[in-house]
Amino acid sequence: MTKEKPLHHVVLIGFMGTGKSTVSKQLAELLKCGTADIDAEIVRREGQAIADIFAARGEADFRLAETAALAEVLGSSDPLVIATGGGAVLSERNRAMMLQDSFVVALTADPEQIIARVSEDAARPLLQGDVRERVYKLLEDRKHAYAFAHLTVDTSDLSVRQVVELIEHGIKMRF
Numbered sequence: 635m636t637k638e639k640p641l642h643h644v645v646l647i648g649f650m651g652t653g654k655s656t657v658s659k660q661l662a663e664l665l666k667c668g669t670a671d672i673d674a675e676i677v678r679r680e681g682q683a684i685a686d687i688f689a690a691r692g693e694a695d696f697r698l699a700e701t702a703a704l705a706e707v708l709g710s711s712d713p714l715v716i717a718t719g720g721g722a723v724l725s726e727r728n729r730a731m732m733l734q735d736s737f738v739v740a741l742t743a744d745p746e747q748i749i750a751r752v753s754e755d756a757a758r759p760l761l762q763g764d765v766r767e768r769v770y771k772l773l774e775d776r777k778h779a780y781a782f783a784h785l786t787v788d789t790s791d792l793s794v795r796q797v798v799e800l801i802e803h804g805i806k807m808r809f
């Protein structure tokens with residue numbers, strides 16, 4: 635009988651504005667482990683802001699940089715809480731890497747909550763123009779994209795602290 639490999643990292647997936655970046659930092663504090671945000675890693679590796687990579691090099695190039703950053707971070711020997719960008723799950727290769735030795739948590743939120751949260755920050759290149767229209771269109775395109783997670787947390791009516799505690803509980807149940 636083959637023994638199941640222990641899960642090393644916690645990976646947060648989910649649509650833009652569901653709270654991945656914010657939750658990852660607080661969850662890492664609670665779990666007393668390191669943290670990484672793939673968007674921040676891309677900026678560090680490429681020496682360019684996310685919006686500038688989209689504008690100057692296009693989305694396909696951004697996705698290549700995203701896969702490279704994800705592979706590097708997942709290779710860390712220290713256990714990490716990892717916030718991905720909302721589109722990282724669109725690649726089969728990325729999904730396979732995430733499932734290799736990580737506990738994958740999907741964050742969700744109602745469309746109107748997402749719109750309210752992302753409207754505070756105009757930096758997301760895929761939400762330029764009519765934010766409401768863009769969010770509804772992308773939510774439809776990605777409606778099944780986050781279903782591969784081990785655990786899904788609807789953050790709509792929860793504080794960041796409550797989300798963090800639910801994930802901690804889910805991790806305890808899993809191990």
Ligand SMILES: Nc1ncnc2c1ncn2[C@@H]1O[C@H](COP(=O)(O)OP(=O)(O)O)[C@@H](O)[C@H]1O
Nearest residue numbers: 649650651652653654655656751789792793794
């Ligand atoms: N549970 C929550 N309740 C209210 N606001 C939240 C919650 N989680 C995140 N936010 C806010 O929503 C915005 C987007 O959060 P962020 O962590 O950047 O999301 P993501 O990384 O998933 O795009 C931020 O202003 C953040 O403070």
Ligand SMILES: O=C(O)C1=C[C@@H](OP(=O)(O)O)[C@@H](O)[C@H](O)C1
Nearest residue numbers: 649650651673719720721758759
């Ligand atoms: O959903 C997406 O395709 C994207 C989400 C963003 O991250 P957040 O989900 O953290 O906003 C960032 O990676 C980029 O703007 C593309």
Ligand SMILES: [Mg+2]
Nearest residue numbers: 654655717719
């Ligand atoms: Mg983020």
